[in-house]
Amino acid sequence: MRVLGVDPGLTRCGIAVVDGAAGRRVTAVAVDVIRTPVDDSLAVRLLKVADGVEDWLDRHKPDVVAIERVFSQHNVRTAMGTAQAAGVVALAAARRGLPVEFHTPSEVKAAVTGSGRADKAQVTTMVTRLLGLATAPKPADAADALALAICHLWRAPVRNRLAEAEARAAELARKHRARLAAARKTQA
Amino acid sequence: MRVLGVDPGLTRCGIAVVDGAAGRRVTAVAVDVIRTPVDDSLAVRLLKVADGVEDWLDRHKPDVVAIERVFSQHNVRTAMGTAQAAGVVALAAARRGLPVEFHTPSEVKAAVTGSGRADKAQVTTMVTRLLGLATAPKPADAADALALAICHLWRAPVRNRLAEAEARAAELARKHRARLAAARKTQA
Numbered sequence: 001m002r003v004l005g006v007d008p009g010l011t012r013c014g015i016a017v018v019d020g021a022a023g024r025r026v027t028a029v030a031v032d033v034i035r036t037p038v039d040d041s042l043a044v045r046l047l048k049v050a051d052g053v054e055d056w057l058d059r060h061k062p063d064v065v066a067i068e069r070v071f072s073q074h075n076v077r078t079a080m081g082t083a084q085a086a087g088v089v090a091l092a093a094a095r096r097g098l099p100v101e102f103h104t105p106s107e108v109k110a111a112v113t114g115s116g117r118a119d120k121a122q123v124t125t126m127v128t129r130l131l132g133l134a135t136a137p138k139p140a141d142a143a144d145a146l147a148l149a150i151c152h153l154w155r156a157p158v159r160n161r162l163a164e165a166e167a168r169a170a171e172l173a174r175k176h177r178a179r180l181a182a183a184r185k186t187q188a
Numbered sequence: 189m190r191v192l193g194v195d196p197g198l199t200r201c202g203i204a205v206v207d208g209a210a211g212r213r214v215t216a217v218a219v220d221v222i223r224t225p226v227d228d229s230l231a232v233r234l235l236k237v238a239d240g241v242e243d244w245l246d247r248h249k250p251d252v253v254a255i256e257r258v259f260s261q262h263n264v265r266t267a268m269g270t271a272q273a274a275g276v277v278a279l280a281a282a283r284r285g286l287p288v289e290f291h292t293p294s295e296v297k298a299a300v301t302g303s304g305r306a307d308k309a310q311v312t313t314m315v316t317r318l319l320g321l322a323t324a325p326k327p328a329d330a331a332d333a334l335a336l337a338i339c340h341l342w343r344a345p346v347r348n349r350l351a352e353a354e355a356r357a358a359e360l361a362r363k364h365r366a367r368l369a370a371a372r373k374t375q376a
Binding site for chain 2: 041042043044046047050070071076079080083084085086087088090091093094095100102
């Protein structure tokens with residue numbers, strides 16, 4: 001499976017493509033940062049992020065897009081810009097019918113370091129090690145995009161098992177209700 | 189001038205087209221609400237909002253797009269969804285090379301009621317009156333989109349005069365610096 005990981009942002013948007021599967025080796029295909037000038041209007045910056053992501057989708061044809069879930073940050077203005085960048089990335093994926101998943105920063109950190117409270121240096125170290133890279137990816141946004149893609153590859157099976165278990169439980173409940181209804185009919 | 193006003197949202201996105209000019213009568217061309225199902229994924233909801241807005245841009249060919257500026261709301265999750273909806277609307281406009289302006293809720297209220305702290309009922313009353321509508325636009329999101337477009341039409345000249353004044357001041361400062369430099373050269 002090929003995952004496009006995106007650490008959304010207007011000033012620096014981390015973007016990475018990773019191949020792999022659950023419990024298997026992961027391989028970095030490409031990683032970069034999309035930058036947009038602070039002087040551009042918000043709409044133009046969003047357009048540049050969207051164009052950049054579209055280009056990556058064309059070139060790398062991922063199976064799924066994983067985006068970092070934005071939380072309220074100290075700076076509300078920055079958080080809004082980040083959320084809007086995440087929104088146009090999700091839109092680009094949805095336009096191509098690609099599934100989009102959001103992962104929280106702590107899920108991403110836990111997936112690659114084992115701790116949801118790991119710092120940036122630890123995330124970069126583990127990303128470099130897990131992908132067998134000769135040098136550490138820079139800046140932090142690039143490393144985060146790689147970590148996000150790895151997180152998606154490794155968390156997906158857990159989520160799928162959960163979804164299957166929920167589907168089985170719902171099916172059992174449905175059968176139970178059907179049996180109850182049939183029993184009531186017999187009594188009537 | 190024709191303005192497309194958008195009160196962004198995922199559950200209800202108010203959208204309206206108003207014709208007019210500063211200090212002139214304003215006319216409502218169209219108003220509606222784009223709704224997306226709560227059960228859809230975020231990416232699909234953003235796609236539906238984007239498709240809806242693209243359709244309005246095609247049909248009504250506005251000169252400019254005015255969007256309500258999202259502030260941190262009580263519910264962070266809702267604020268993020270609203271910001272992302274605003275982001276895909278701005279992107280759609282930018283893709284067509286249309287200028288995009290953001291107005292705060294208090295700017296919009298002040299433009300149509302005279303008070304930045306007017307309530308929703310007052311905004312709806314004034315929008316109905318200013319546009320000479322037979323019935324009040326519903327829901328509130330539709331009225332807000334109309335108010336936003338009116339706000340843009342009436343605020344634009346104020347902003348333009350400010351921009352002109354700033355440009356004149358910058359030009360004076362530039363000339364002054366040039367004269368100073370020339371004087372220094374003469375002395376040297």
